[in-house]
Amino acid sequence: MHVLIINGSPRVKQFSNTDKILAKFTEGMCENGTTFEQYEVSDRKQWDDIRKAYYANSNILIALPLYVECIPGLLMEFLETLSPKNDGTRIAYILQSGFAEGVQLRCGEAYLEKLTGYLGCEYAGTLVKGDNFSIRFFEGAQQDRVTGPYTEMGREYAANAGFDTDKCRAFTGFEVMPAHLRLILKVVFRTVGRVMFKKIAVGWGCTKPLDYRPYQ
Numbered sequence: 001m002h003v004l005i006i007n008g009s010p011r012v013k014q015f016s017n018t019d020k021i022l023a024k025f026t027e028g029m030c031e032n033g034t035t036f037e038q039y040e041v042s043d044r045k046q047w048d049d050i051r052k053a054y055y056a057n058s059n060i061l062i063a064l065p066l067y068v069e070c071i072p073g074l075l076m077e078f079l080e081t082l083s084p085k086n087d088g089t090r091i092a093y094i095l096q097s098g099f100a101e102g103v104q105l106r107c108g109e110a111y112l113e114k115l116t117g118y119l120g121c122e123y124a125g126t127l128v129k130g131d132n133f134s135i136r137f138f139e140g141a142q143q144d145r146v147t148g149p150y151t152e153m154g155r156e157y158a159a160n161a162g163f164d165t166d167k168c169r170a171f172t173g174f175e176v177m178p179a180h181l182r183l184i185l186k187v188v189f190r191t192v193g194r195v196m197f198k199k200i201a202v203g204w205g206c207t208k209p210l211d212y213r214p215y216q
C-alpha cells in the first residue's frame with residue numbers, strides 16, 4: 001500500500017506537533033512494506049503538488065490538530081480547492097489536540113466523516129487523541145513518551161487500511177477526565193503551572209505579566 005499523507009497543521013513542519021506524531025506513526029506503518037509521501041499545507045508552495053497527489057492516490061491520510069475546537073482554517077482553505085473524486089479513494093484522519101479529553105474532539109471527528117463524503121471518497125476512520133500540547137516543549141525520550149504510542153497505531157493503520165478497530169478507538173483514552181484528576185490539575189495549574197507558564201513566556205520574550213490586560 002502507498003499512502004499520501006497530508007499534514008494539515010498551519011505550523012511549519014519544524015515546529016509542528018503533528019509532524020512529530022507522523023514521524024513515529026510512519027515508523028510503524030512502514031514496517032511491512034507500506035510506503036508514503038508526505039506534504040505540509042503550511043507550505044503553500046506545495047499546494048499544487050498536494051492536489052496532484054490527491055487525484056493520483058487511492059489511500060490518503062490527513063493528520064491535523066484541533067484549532068479552536070475545529071479544523072485549522074488553512075487546511076479548510078486548501079480542502080476547498082479539491083474536487084470530489086468518486087473513485088473509491090479511502091481517506092483516514094489523525095485528529096490530535098492539546099486538551100486531553102476525547103469528548104472535545106468528537107465534533108471535529110463527525111465533521112471529518114462528512115467531509116469525506118463531500119470529497120466523494122470512502123471514510124476509513126479517524127484516530128482521535130488529545131494531550132499533545134507538550135510535544136513541542138520536549139526533546140528526546142520525554143518527547144518519545146508522548147509520540148511513541150503512535151508507532152503501534154501506524155501498524156494498526158497499515159494492517160487494516162484505516163482506523164476502524166477497537167485498538168484505535170481505545171487509543172483516545174478517557175472521554176471526560178475523572179473528577180479526582182480534574183481537582184489535581186486545578187491545583188497544579190494554579191501553583192506549579194503558573195510558574196512554568198511564566199518561565200515559558202519569559203523565554204519567548206514576554207516582558208509583561210501573563211494577566212496583563214492593556215485594553216481593559
Ligand SMILES: Cc1cc2nc3c(=O)[nH]c(=O)nc-3n(C[C@H](O)[C@H](O)[C@H](O)COP(=O)(O)O)c2cc1C
Nearest residue numbers: 009011016017018065066067068069097098099132
Ligand atoms: C490557535 C490554536 C488553537 C488551538 N485550539 C485548541 C483547541 O480548541 N483544543 C485543544 O485541545 N487544543 C487546541 N490547540 C492545541 C493544538 O491542537 C495542539 O497543540 C496540537 O498538538 C498542535 O499541533 P501542531 O503543532 O501540528 O499545529 C490549539 C493551538 C493553537 C495554536
